[in-house]
Amino acid sequence: GAGVSQSPSNKVTEKGKDVELRCDPISGHTALYWYRQSLGQGLEFLIYFQGNSAPDKSGLPSDRFSAERTGGSVSTLTIQRTQQEDSAVYLCASSVTSGKNNEQFFGPGTRLTVL
């Protein structure tokens, strides 16, 4: 079956612009996660959604970052007023549930470059 998909695969933007990154999880997966991978910070958790529960936003680095998940499926990560330090690969993952033994399946990522 289809894996996690993300779009766009690459995004180049100017400092100060807003960007939206999209994630389509594996069908039937109730948990969805966003991570950021950068050279200086490694892999960082940003936010996760589990079913209809309130999302865990504890990893969002600033209030310029927000995410939503519509209809329990597709998720959009929005970064407002982008800064150069936002440049990174943004990875989305999904799992059957958020249980500890459920492996997370990752998408190919969106490479964001802020000029």
Add this chain to the structure above:
Amino acid sequence: AQKITQTQPGMFVQEKEAVTLDCTYDTSDPSYGLFWYKQPSSGEMIFLIYQGSYDQQNATEGRYSLNFQKARKSANLVISASQLGDSAMYFCAMRGGGTSYGKLTFGQGTILTVHP
């Protein structure tokens, strides 16, 4: 707070030999899960193996095994009979309970290079 430490930035191994990638962790949660992921140069994250904190036996998946030493808080990945295609970045990760429930905390990664 949870923490994962991978102390080997890079490792080299000869094809067909075994290699161990180190991972230590720190958590106050009594129940947690440990994962290893592989990230080739193409960038996708590939799940390799999982170990639960209450599992009595070390996890194995084909050529991958996890050497779990709970008292030492270590979860080393052992790759047997290395292949050229094993060259990649390897991440150890933990998933815990309480406020850490659901999300993965990753180590800094180890770059493995397999020589022919």
